[in-house]
Amino acid sequence: MATYKRILLKISGESLMGEQQYGIDAQRLQQYAEQIREVAAQGIQVAIVIGGGNIFRGLSGTSKGFDRVKGDQMGMLATTINSLALSSALASLSVKTRVLTAIRMEPIGEFYSKQKAIESLERGEIVLLAAGTGNPFFTTDTGSSLRAIEIEADVMLKGTRVDGIYTADPEKDATAVKFDEITYDEIYKRGLKVMDLTATTMCKENHLPIVVFNMDKYGNLKKVLNGESIGTLVKE
Numbered sequence: 001m002a003t004y005k006r007i008l009l010k011i012s013g014e015s016l017m018g019e020q021q022y023g024i025d026a027q028r029l030q031q032y033a034e035q036i037r038e039v040a041a042q043g044i045q046v047a048i049v050i051g052g053g054n055i056f057r058g059l060s061g062t063s064k065g066f067d068r069v070k071g072d073q074m075g076m077l078a079t080t081i082n083s084l085a086l087s088s089a090l091a092s093l094s095v096k097t098r099v100l101t102a103i104r105m106e107p108i109g110e111f112y113s114k115q116k117a118i119e120s121l122e123r124g125e126i127v128l129l130a131a132g133t134g135n136p137f138f139t140t141d142t143g144s145s146l147r148a149i150e151i152e153a154d155v156m157l158k159g160t161r162v163d164g165i166y167t168a169d170p171e172k173d174a175t176a177v178k179f180d181e182i183t184y185d186e187i188y189k190r191g192l193k194v195m196d197l198t199a200t201t202m203c204k205e206n207h208l209p210i211v212v213f214n215m216d217k218y219g220n221l222k223k224v225l226n227g228e229s230i231g232t233l234v235k236e
């Protein structure tokens, strides 16, 4: 039995690289599309935000001489490229999708509105929310929390390449221990960097639970949605 009716799934752009150093790994993309199709077939309404770190990050561009605002705009275009790729992979599995962009760029996608997103979700379409918040100096984590709150999602699922939230970055500290549950305040107190603080604060202020889980393990998305205790649940 699924515990959530409407979800906002955030997928890390960097994870889309798979084993590659850059860009989109076709196999990884296909795996994501299959898993998303499976949960949508259970009747769960799915909206998706994808990062752009596999292509471009504004902040890293500044060290190479890019203007930050232009760099962030490049990052937002990167999230749009990834959204189109996932939309196409889902379409090839006969799943209906709608790409809504935070910046006007028809015909690549339609300009986002809450109403369009909800109409599509209620029709059973997968909604891909591209270009983050549409503003520089933000991240797709913040875009995800913003959109999740707007569309009245029951939960924000942060699909990433680690198993959940740890006492320290598990990619750097082998002694780090995973939390099954954690409060928003504990994330601040411990200075945990799994999600940016703007995103965490938006979720806290709007009472939106977050689940951080490993999206790269095939089948995990379904497990989270079926209420298995996978990943880390963030709540009050």
Ligand SMILES: Nc1ncnc2c1ncn2[C@@H]1O[C@H](COP(=O)(O)OP(=O)(O)O)[C@@H](O)[C@H]1O
Residues within 6 Å of the ligand: 012, 013, 014, 015, 051, 053, 159, 160, 161, 162, 164, 165, 166, 167, 168, 169, 170, 171, 192, 193, 194, 195
């Ligand atoms: N306390 C922590 N618990 C879990 N992951 C952490 C923590 N601190 C930092 N991280 C890092 O956060 C990453 C997950 O965030 P994500 O937004 O998916 O990655 P990225 O920003 O690289 O695309 C993990 O890969 C991990 O290295």
Ligand SMILES: O=c1ccn([C@@H]2O[C@H](COP(=O)(O)OP(=O)(O)O)[C@@H](O)[C@H]2O)c(=O)[nH]1
Residues within 6 Å of the ligand: 011, 012, 013, 014, 050, 051, 052, 053, 054, 056, 057, 058, 059, 071, 072, 073, 074, 075, 076, 078, 079, 131, 132, 133, 134, 135, 136, 137, 138, 139, 140, 141, 143
């Ligand atoms: O609302 C937003 C969302 C994203 N970005 C830019 O898009 C890049 C890619 O997004 P992010 O780093 O969040 O992707 P991920 O870490 O998930 O790969 C960021 O570095 C920013 O430069 C932005 O400017 N505003």
